[in-house]
Amino acid sequence: MTADLEDTRLLQDLGARLVDEDNIDAIYQEILAAAITLTRADAGVVQILDPASGDLSVLAAKGFEEDLVVRFQRVDANSPTSCGLALRSNQRAYIDFDTPGESSPALGLLSSAGFRSAQSTPLTSRAGTLIGMLTTHWHHRHRLEDRQLQFLDLLARQAADLILHRQLEQTRRAQEDLLAADLADSKQLQQISSRLLVEDELDAIYSELVDAAIILVKADAGSLQRFDAEADELELLSWRGFASESAISWQRVRTASGGAAGIALKEERRIVIPDIGSGDSPLLPDAVADYSRSNLRAVQATPLMSRSGKPLGILSTYWRQNRHPTERDLRLLDIMARQAADLIERRTAEDALRDSERRYRALFDSIDEGFCTVEMIFDAAGHPTDYRFLQVNPSFVRLTGITDAVGRTMREISSDHEEHWFESYGRIARTGQPERFVAQAQQLQRWYDVYALRVDDPALGHVAVLFNDVTRRVQTEEQLRQAHDVLESRVKERTHELASTLKRLQDEVEGRKKIERERRELLQRIVHLQEAERARVARELHDNLGQHMVAVLMHLEGFQRRLSQSGDDAASYDLSEFRKVVDVLIKATHRQSWELRPAELDELGLEVAIDNYIFHWSETTGIPVDFRAESSGDRQLEPEQMIALYRVTQEALTNVARHAHATHIDIELDLGRPVCVSIRDNGVGFDPAKIKRRLGLLGMQERLDIAGGTLTIQAASQRGTCIRACIP
Secondary structure, three states: OHHHHHHHHHHHHHHHHHHHOOOHHHHHHHHHHHHHHHHOOOEEEEEEEEOOOOEEEEEEEEOOOHHHHHHOOEEOOOOOOHHHHHHHHOOOEEEEOOOOOOOOHHHHHHHHOOOOEEEEEEEEOOOOOEEEEEEEEEOOOOOOOHHHHHHHHHHHHHHHHHHHHHHHHHHHHHHHHHHHHHHHHHHHHHHHHHHHHHOOOHHHHHHHHHHHHHHHOOOOEEEEEEEEOOOOEEEEEEEEOOOHHHHHHOOEEEOOOOOHHHHHHHHOOOEEEOOOOOOOOOOOHHHHHHHHHOOOOEEEEEEEEOOOOOEEEEEEEEEOOOOOOOHHHHHHHHHHHHHHHHHHHHHHHHHHHHHHHHHHHHHHHHOOOEEEEEEEEEOOOOOEEEEEEEEEOHHHHHHHOOOOOOOOEHHHHOOOOOHHHHHHHHHHHHHOOOEEEEEEEHHHOEEEEEEEEEEOOHHHOEEEEEEEEOHHHHHHHHHHHHHHHHHHHHHHHHHHHHHHHHHHHHHHHHHHHHHHHHHHHHHHHHHHHHHHHHHHHHHHHHHHHHHHHHHHHHHHHHHHHHHHHHOOHHHHHHHHHHHHHHHHHHHHHHHHHHHHOOHHHHHOOHHHHHHHHHHHHHHHHOOOEEEEEEOOOOOOOOHHHHHHHHHHHHHHHHHHHHHHOOOOEEEEEEEOOOEEEEEEEOOOOOOHHHHOOOHHHHHHHHHHHHHOOEEEEEEOOOOOEEEEEEEO
């Protein structure tokens, strides 16, 4: 009974002290001391559960050596200790360290420290969630009595409630602190935004942004860079905390220079490098050296993007120790980057608008064309009756002669102004369709080239008018029109005369063409008759004269044999000489017949005919000839075409023999498309311009004209001659 009263008083005193205790570590120590007292233990430990890993970690320990506490600083459910067993079962667990068959390094350490038994009681919330573990150790084998277990359970309940309450309270305070910090940061962002909205100096705006970023994330340095898309460079707008040489080198940097800002801009995402000098850093060596110059160890670079996704620049912060920004830091940087991007984009747009307005005003005042904006006035039926001038440029006064027009209506300035002006501008104001036209203002005694379009809100009826005085041009055009009419009349007369002349010329040309056709037809008939006559004469020479000469030769041979038998040697010798003469005549007859019309031309083709002719010609003249023939197709020539190429070859060789003094000739025959024959000699050559009217060359040309071919002559004095004849 006395022990129960003491233990009850112990729990009551503990509860009172724990309610007033603010130090959470002291709470853990008080709970552990009470557990050791209640269980009459020699040592103990309070552990808290890490929900993320499922491990137990030591919060308070008593009665252990320091190295043993370090060894069991974290315990998981696989541990053979009593706390490991209780963690697996979520129930109180006992273990004896000297039980036979129970051996493990962990149990061996506890046994070596003099402990023989231990118990672990789970600390659970009233919802049944495990919070931690309360463990006591004895230097002897021990089991708790039921009375001790009841008091231990009461202590565990009281400890679990207090620990959970203090944990929740700590969490609440941490959230309140975080909320207060967020609120303070939000106020600071609002104050910065308010200051930036009223600040007109851009440099001051950029400095405010950099200072705010450094303060918000507790950085040591910061920078703001603008992206120059045309140069593909980042321009340093403002900076804090750099070495001066770093600021100079970063004044303008290429996006591909390998720094964090360039990488963030390229990838369009934040880049965080907690350790600039680490081996896995994406920075290039030159960039690392630049950061080291200012003793910077960590960096983050956040892209500034427009609402449309266009990159505007980079907001960077730097630390002089290794650091990874917290999620809160990054969230604040995102807000800051959004504000900065919106501000830069808005200020850039405002500057562009002001610059555009300045350029517009300069253009408005300097253009040679007149310009005005008018407000249309309609009657109740919607008919345009007048318009009021809202603005005019200096050229308006010069081109119209109207001064002080702004605020006045056209009817006030000129009551007789033509109706078509009001109708045109009224139509443009109603439909919104721009128009260009040329019209006369009789009251102003001028013509104008006008381009008008609706501007501003359609309900306002505003029309912008750009115009030029074209009075002189219209007058000139009228003069030109009159001159054109006169000229047109003269042209018609001259055209009629030229048409008559052209008709006569056409008739004359047709007559010449007819004569040329008749000449060619006559020439073709003559050539055909010549070739036919050559063939007939050749046959006559071969068939009649040749046969008679052979018969004479045969009779002479018989007569010679009889003279030889009679012994008249002198007469036999004379007759033998006569036989030789007759033989020569026979050969000459055959050669003449062959030259007139070679039989192989019709029977064996152009290549064989030319080859035979070359052989006999070379044998007769003693001039060597290289003849090559190539057949690159199955081209079949007409007889007239073959004889034309053959006669050109024949005439060319005749000219060589007579005039060229050549020592060698090359002849090539290409039987493809076109069919070509080339005769090239190394003789003295000639000037084609001086002898182009010779009959031999004219004959070649006319033969090829009849066959539909071409003749090309390449010759120069002392450089030989090349004649090329082709039939397509």
